[in-house]
Amino acid sequence: MTLKLALFISGRGSNMLSIQKACEAPDFPAKINLVLSNRADAAGLDIAREKGLQTEVVNHKDYNSRVAFDEEVNKRLEKHDVDLIVLAGFMRILSPEFIKKWPERIINIHPSLLPAYKGLHPHQQALDDGAKESGCSVHYVTAELDGGPVIGQRRIPVLSSDTPDTLAARVLEQEHLLYPEVIRQIAEDKA
Numbered sequence: 491m492t493l494k495l496a497l498f499i500s501g502r503g504s505n506m507l508s509i510q511k512a513c514e515a516p517d518f519p520a521k522i523n524l525v526l527s528n529r530a531d532a533a534g535l536d537i538a539r540e541k542g543l544q545t546e547v548v549n550h551k552d553y554n555s556r557v558a559f560d561e562e563v564n565k566r567l568e569k570h571d572v573d574l575i576v577l578a579g580f581m582r583i584l585s586p587e588f589i590k591k592w593p594e595r596i597i598n599i600h601p602s603l604l605p606a607y608k609g610l611h612p613h614q615q616a617l618d619d620g621a622k623e624s625g626c627s628v629h630y631v632t633a634e635l636d637g638g639p640v641i642g643q644r645r646i647p648v649l650s651s652d653t654p655d656t657l658a659a660r661v662l663e664q665e666h667l668l669y670p671e672v673i674r675q676i677a678e679d680k681a
């Protein structure tokens with residue numbers, strides 16, 4: 491079975507691109523049916539279009555409540571045939587109502603070893619904490635921010651010379667490996 495993905499992005503889309511590259515392999519058990527962004531100026535949307543992917547923009551500023559925004563997102567999802575929502579740098583919090591509609595069918599990547607360093611500035615949090623290790627996690631999305639069950643992680647050592655930017659760059663390399671791995675596991679029902 492080929493798992494049909496909707497990728498949600500708000501920015502540069504490097505995780506989206508790593509997943510798109512993985513999907514090009516003939517034996518990869520998933521394909522991207524939709525890239526959705528809440529920002530028309532997300533750089534990742536241009537990359538998605540260059541790759542011939544279907545895109546949708548739902549600008550959160552056009553909706554006066556989170557629920558109204560989420561309803562429009564749901565309508566766009568219905569237009570495309572989607573099994574799994576993959577949040578890849580999507581900077582909006584989804585409503586509990588939306589999450590209930592997609593039970594265990596929304597995943598997110600966060601650049602820390604969850605449950606450590608949830609929320610904003612995880613690399614700064616790791617350095618402030620004197621962490622010896624960091625990494626990234628893919629987890630199911632629940633109503634608790636960065637709090638759902640972890641599906642997979644990749645780890646790297648924190649170097650004494652690290653700044654938030656150097657740590658982010660090394661963790662990002664791991665994100666690009668981890669997300670396709672986890673999507674494969676889910677598609678093969680091994681998660």
Ligand code: GRF
Nearest residue numbers: 502503504505579599600601
């Ligand atoms: C990644 O670090 C991801 O872990 C976080 O947001 C960033 C998105 O980067 N949730 P990109 O848009 O995929 O390049």
